[in-house]
Amino acid sequence: MDARAAAAGLAPGRLLADARAACPHLRTGQADPAADAAALERLARWCARWTPHAAASSPPDGGHGEGHGIYLDLTGADHLFGGEEALARDIIQRLFGVGVSARVAIAPAKAAARALACFDPRAACGLVQQAEGLADAIAALPVEALGADSATTADLRALGLQRIAAVLHQPRAGLVRRFGKPIADRLDAVLGRSHAPIRAAPAPALYAEQQNLAEPILTLDAVCALTQALARKLAARLEAAGLGARQLDLSLYGVDGEMRGFCIRLAEASADAAHFQRVLNHRLEALAEHLDPGFGFDAATLSAPVAEPTRMVALRLALDDAPPHEEAGDFKGLGALADRLAARLGEQTLSCVQALHSHLPERAQTRRTTTARTRARWPAALARRRPLFLLAAPEPIDALAEVPDGPPRQFRWRRALHRIVRAEGPERIAPEWWRTEGQSDGTRDYWRVEDDSGRRFWVFRAGLYGRDALRPQWFLHGVGP
């Protein structure tokens, strides 16, 4: 309900038919408290341009009007914008620019600021209330400004207590007996006698660089140039502190009140501005279609929420007897490469294979991301008896064997007939009895076979004659080399 509807005599709680009769050109829509709350949350994040502590607040009963608001903790932030009055004006102007008519009050306490913003007429053009006149300003407000529940407020009104001043004149003990302890708490809160912190959702990053722009930027090139400047500054600060970023968050504040951004995780702690820039550029290019600038961005923040000490690499001084290979599994420069590829193609782009302690061929190897790799020993003894390529799942083949326990003499796989000339085996691999889930059929007898043209296959017979199945089935599990 906006101001013009209120002027026409409408109020929340009236029947729609009555409202239509009183005001025929009324525009109505369905209430959607969840969407309202989400929009308020987005707006609160956008308000982080003034201070990192910005929290949205909705009335607990999802009610109308005065309950919705955003708390900003401006401690130490006002001087950046030319004082509290200038800041209040800036907030109103910028929010007006995105289509929100805001009432702003700056006060020493959270509840006091809320009461003044909602009920003091001066809040429409930005009200700054210092601590000394606070009690008088609050006393002049109606009792609704206390923020007590609606039953209490109605009772206060019924008792003839219209303004907070009247409530303050009442003996406190009597008030508490009549209305309970909450009324006293509310009175203390609005008068600034008790302090409640503002809980902003994300903790502010220690290492963050922000750039406010006089004119909004629209093009990808401009955004890249802006992030480059931020990356340089951030890298310099991190380097001075001996730290490297493991994660980068880029937030772009749109003129339309939307905040866009993304986060990039890095493979290893880095304080290299060029590397930041490459990774950010790749991600920006990949996101180009989705990063709708709307009417442009007029502020950007690049932060490193996760920073770790960088690993110092000692220079090798002995040049003549430098070993030809570095330690396996510890590749220099791979982290930077992994970051670049992950920024553009996704985090699963690079992976490495790792040995697992299992006799089952499909469980003996796993894939890890390059950052999650750990050293593992590959058992050399079995390597010669393993194929070069392992099928994702064993494929059934039509095989003929001379004797029940023997190797296949010939088999048909993918419609091609292979005559076996040489066969080595069997290698019997039993299922892991301690695993119950996803366990396939019983014991497998693996054979390495070679056909008459030299192609090699790794086939197995699932199950044993006379024990598991009447006629065991043959499968092909791997090929090569």
Add this chain to the structure above:
Amino acid sequence: MPAGPTHHSPERAECPAQARRDGRAGQDTYHGRDGGAGPQARDVTLRELRTVIARLESAGRPCARAPAEFATAQVSAAGLFLPAGALAEVRPATYPDGPAALGLMVALAAGAARTRPGPVIWRDPPRAAGFDWGTLYGPGAQALGLDPERLILLAARREADALWALEEAARAPGVAAVCAVLTGSDAPLAGVRRLQLAAESTGVFLLTARPADAPALPGARTRWTVASAPSAPVVGVKPAAAVGDPVWRVTFEAKGAAARPAITLDLEWNHATHRVCLAAPLADRPLQTGHGAARAQA
């Protein structure tokens, strides 16, 4: 060592002008002496043109980088080599020879990894026609001399993305080899060319595998066409009861400065030395295959 495109750019910038000059001069000579001492002058002109083109293609630069130690001296003496910083193309002779071709590629990559430090980047074959053999298996790679700990797998679905990622990998410092299965018959030539230039600038080994029926990649310095061949019998074991080391029938061809006509050899992976060696022509080989075929028919 003068390396990298930046160093060579002035020379390259001069080349086209010189080529035009030479080309025009050559044409004039050819037309002028058409009726007279033709063949000799034409030979001279052709030789000049060939040197100019070779210089333009920058393949004429002598291969200053060491070839990979993938094979024994015997194989090197036969003329097979894998130069660093150049594109090598491996392809199966027919579709079912795919695992054999990739097996040789792993053996070549193992040689590259012995020559240069750093990881081996391997682009997994996407599930596409030509290479649907499953995923590279660590123990199998280990058996061909490539330490799985040094293996980094690269997954990129689209061919253009893969080429970009491979180029980034080839430019990255401290990578031993970049191996890729490029299945797309329409592999973007510009992307392949950029990949090749990246490999030239860092000296990384660059190996690509192509399906049997795909067109050849232009600019490949060495071409390896691989077919499987029956393995040699294992000493002391009944021939049918043991599978020997893998044998590949390789047709090798080199282009560029070290160009040489195609030769076909039987190469065998030697597990004892972790090198590729020449397969000894054994007396009982034909007998054995005949024996197997006869039994299969029976």
